[in-house]
Amino acid sequence: DLHIDSLIDKWRQVERNGLEPDPFVRHLANWLQAHKPAPAPMTLVHGEINNDNLLLGSDGDLSAVDWEFAHIGDPREDIGWYRTVSEGAVPPDLLADDIEGFCARYRAVTGLGADIINPAAIGYFGLLATVGVYSTLVGGPAAVEASPAAPVLAAYMS
Structure with a gap:
């Protein structure tokens, strides 16, 4: 619960640090707080798993690379991040055709229950995952507004 609360708080920080109040972001954070899924055991998380960070070896083994956001x-x-970015930024979404089947296989391998691994929980974590991207989009203009000496990248991002 505390971990999920810390992820929700990132949305609240985005709203506080933006150029102006954003009722949608505030509503999203409140919705996420009110609809938290059942807690899962903590584990190693890649932090940016997507098709660009997966390698399929000639022997059929799948490897993940680019672990700088691991935690x-x-x-x-x-899973939420993968679903979010693979729908548009880094296609294809290999889970889209059978998300229920993916969840069943994931539960079988990990021993986690349907209360923890299900399409609704994955969608929930997809919303949580987009905070980093949204924060960058809001943070660029806020940095430029706050200081004329803001980095060029901040202006470019806006």
């Missing part, structure tokens, strides 16, 4: 967290963070 201890909720395993659904990776």
Whole structure:
């Protein structure tokens, strides 16, 4: 619960640090707080799992690379992030055609129950995962507004 609360708080920080109040972001944070899924055991989370960070070896083994965002967290963070970015930014979404089947296989391998691994929980973590991208989009203009000496990247991001 505390870990999920810390992820929700990132949305609240985005709203506080933006150029102006954002009722949608505040509503989203409140919705996330009110609809938290059942807690999962903490585990190693890749932090940016997507098709660009997966390698399929000639022997059929799958490897994940690019671990700079790795942390201890909720395993659904990776699944939610994957679903979010693979729908548009880094296609294809390999889970889209059978998310129920994926959840069943994930539960069989990990021993986690349907109360923890299910499509609704994965969607929930997809919302949590987008805070980093949204924060960058809001943070660029806020940095430029706060200081004329803001980095060029901040202006470019706005």
